[in-house]
Structures are given as structure tokens and as C-alpha cells.
Amino acid sequence: MTEERKKFVLLGFFLVMALLLIYVTNTESSYQKEIRENPGKTICKYVARNHYAKTTNPVVKYYAAGKLYISEGYGGYDEGSIDDFYELKYSTIDPNKIEIDFSKKVKDTTLTHELDRKLQFKYWFYHEH
Structure with missing residues (x-):
């Protein structure tokens, strides 16, 4: 050459x-x-971690705009604990676009029980989503 x-x-x-x-x-x-x-605000439940070669991404479930969402590719800084609840901001245009604040753990049991109820299979089987 x-x-x-x-x-x-x-x-x-x-x-x-x-x-x-x-x-x-x-x-x-x-x-x-x-x-x-286009801000929306809700809470999410940290349910698992996806381990990759050099990173670990949190898997969270949340309910926004009348629908259940599962985010497996959120690339934010992860300092949360599995089964804990955190504040989540999302775009009302596209609720798949999210930001999670792992420094803001949700301790309001009314909110966390409500989200847990919505995450149960029985709820999604009997309710329109």
C-alpha cells in the first residue's frame, strides 16, 4: 500500500x-x-440485573400511560438493589425512554403495593392493558 x-x-x-x-x-x-x-413521572421496581462482558444493566418494571413496561437496556448508573422501588422519569411521547434516579428510593408503601399489584400476572390477565 x-x-x-x-x-x-x-x-x-x-x-x-x-x-x-x-x-x-x-x-x-x-x-x-x-x-x-415531555415529562412523566412514576416509580419502578428493580427486578434483575443483566450481566454483559464489561457492564451490568438493571432490569426494571414500571407502569406508565396505562401500560406495563419492562426495560432491560437502561444504561444508567446502577447503584440500586433488586426488589427495591425508585423514582423514574419517562417521555410521555415514548414511555420506553426513561431515566431512573437510584438515589431516590421510594418508601411510600401505598405506591409500592399498588405497583406490585399491577405487576402480578393476575392483574394483566383480567384487565385490559
Whole structure:
């Protein structure tokens, strides 16, 4: 490979990486912007952890806009405990877009019992969702 060809390949590689970085940064900020501009608030139950090669993602269940959601890919910082309840912000346009605040544990037993009841299979079998 000639020296000129190597420079061209290297320049192409850096250009692709720069475009990818801009795309990822813009996507993340638009994700958070959508939650901020169309806020919904509820609680979630931390039910499991997905372990990957270098990360661990929390699995949470929550009820928003009259529907049950299970988020297995939330990439937020995880310092929560399984079976605990936390505050969750979501986009009212797309309730799959969420932010969980693991520093805000929900201790209101009325709210936690209500969510637990909704998460039970019997509730989803007999109620429209």
C-alpha cells in the first residue's frame, strides 16, 4: 500500500469516527431533551440485573400511560438493589425512554403495593392493558 493510500484510509477512518461520535452525542442529548420537554413521572421496581462482558444493566418494571413496561437496556448508573422501588422519569411521547434516579428510593408503601399489584400476572390477565 502506498503512503498516499495509507493517509487516505487513515483520514477516512477518523472521519467516520468523528461522525459516529457526533451522532451518538446528538442522539443521547435528544433522548434526554425529549424526557425533559415531555415529562412523566412514576416509580419502578428493580427486578434483575443483566450481566454483559464489561457492564451490568438493571432490569426494571414500571407502569406508565396505562401500560406495563419492562426495560432491560437502561444504561444508567446502577447503584440500586433488586426488589427495591425508585423514582423514574419517562417521555410521555415514548414511555420506553426513561431515566431512573437510584438515589431516590421510594418508601411510600401505598405506591409500592399498588405497583406490585399491577405487576402480578393476575392483574394483566383480567384487565385490559
